[in-house]
Amino acid sequence: MTNRLDRLFAEKQDHILNVYFTAGYPSLEDTLPIVQALDAAGADLIEIGMPYSDPLADGPTIQESGMKAIQNGMSIPVLLEQIREIRKHSDIPLVLMGYFNPVMQYGEKRFFKDFAEAGVDGLILPDLPVYEYETLYQKAVEEAGLKMTFLITPQTEEARIRAIDELSTGFVYMVSNAAVTGGQGEISAQQTAYFERVAAMKLKRPRLIGFGISGHQSFETACRYANGAIIGSAFIRALSEGQDIRSTVISFVKNVREGAAAAAPSAK
């Protein structure tokens, strides 16, 4: 079976919308309905966050959703079961994103194998260093059929961007600015200069821009310079505030794709 990420990138090269949410948030059983709603709403790819007690690269929104999810009872074995259930209902590409310690405790190789078999397509493990990945885990990840994604930032040097492009088998995750997740401001000229610089490098892998992408405008800006973008904290904030999951998700995605005016026609 072809990997769903390969399938997606073969079919689509622009405006790829990757939505991140924390598994088990707002409540434990919401993982499946959120995936189904995102799929129905037209997200291209879903990044499921494995909650962690000490997420160093995340701002308060994702931290709090993770703490809540852990309290709700989310864990790696529970998530594995939920992914199996999701695959009975949806064929959307799925990437797992999380810190390495819980993966280690589950057993790295067992983790790669079990989640690949359950229907996960790729992994983002931001605190797993390149050297340790290459020497200890790359073979097992590839044998399991999973695609790997590494991050680059505005500070990453050109030679290292090239190396990360080589090593990434899914997409290259462009962190939009020097900050933890959760920013909401406009995209600055400095950021677009970085997006242009990387675009001009003609990398092998598709580029998705994440961190601080919060709505239609920033999504459109990111898509001018990359194959698509990743929205996380803004989606989690919407889930926290929304009443009904399905309608919240559908209007959120519509808003990102088309802008607020289209998503919420005024009352007049």
Next chain:
Amino acid sequence: MIGIDERGYYGEFGGAYIPEMLHPNIAELQAEYVGIINEPGFQREFQKLLRDYVGRPSPLYLAERLSEHYQVNIYLKREDLNHTGAHKINNTVGQILLAKKLGKKRIIAETGAGQHGVATATVCALMGMPCVVYMGAVDIKRQAPNVSRMRMLGAEVRPAESGSKTLKDATNEAIRDWINNPVDTHYIIGSVVGPHPYPDMVARFQSVISEEMKWQLEEQTGKPNPDAVVACVGGGSNAAGAYYHYLNEKGVRLIAVEAAGKGVHSGESAATSVLGTRGIIHGSRTLLMQTKDGQIVEPYSLSAGLDYPGIGPMHAHLIASKRAEPISITDEDALRAAYFLSRKEGIIPALETFHALAALEVMAYQPSDVVVICLSGRGDKDLATFIQHFDDYNR
């Protein structure tokens, strides 16, 4: 030989498990730290500050009344007499000089007991650099005198409100600050924890403790090596400094004293060597307290400086390879030692340090042994705690 390999591993422990955002800063430190530290100019400045500003060498003091009580020869390495009252300043002097060499303009730090925060605020004042110290909201309450000292020194103390609101969370917040300020900021970590090169770098700066112990013991006993070195371990920096020049001396026992809180198996403890398993915390592969799912457990100790769910990778290696002997001391044992020992020697050490002293009650030794205890800090910051429990222990 006990030390790190080229990737910063002590045996299986160490490394740099960091998100890409930290890569440029960590790679720069990895590439530069040994060269900078070994420059003669750096060493001159470092040694001069240690002598004239910190007040080194710190005395090695034969505690006669204590020795008589325990029937063994006890020497106290008086890190409490350093400027700012603890060993922490050895490291902050070294790191601020390094930060200056790297052209950094802003300093951040985490602190538990506040001793490292004070030591960082102090060197920042000395060098005229802005300083932000992250401190758990719980620790801000229980170590109030040190919060005031940091403010006097011109530092901004930012409360960490996440998780258990103690040292682990303050460390998380400091790392997040560094991610948000990747160019001009240096992060002065306060212990032998964190991604490579921090554990080795901090150990080198603290190694002055055992360097002095060697010649001081030679002067006082005729032999440079004791039979045992005892130190408390939060992250493990005073222990790393006290062990450093004895790591490869097989005849010297290394005793690592951890905080058992309300009892090792009470569920409220920070005894990592007993309760810890292999994993990653703050960028380092080491032993840490975690659930079977890999979520970091919130530790407990009455002492804010030992209230950390991991230990540095050097200590994980020393314990896993049986080179060091771990001992766990409860809040009660440490407090009992506090009321007893203050009066025996006229010294009031920090609550952290009393854990090391309480180890004398449980460790094995011969009467002829020479035991050096690293007196990591003074107890002024803990007086409110000592007085609060005074009547329970002094009836």
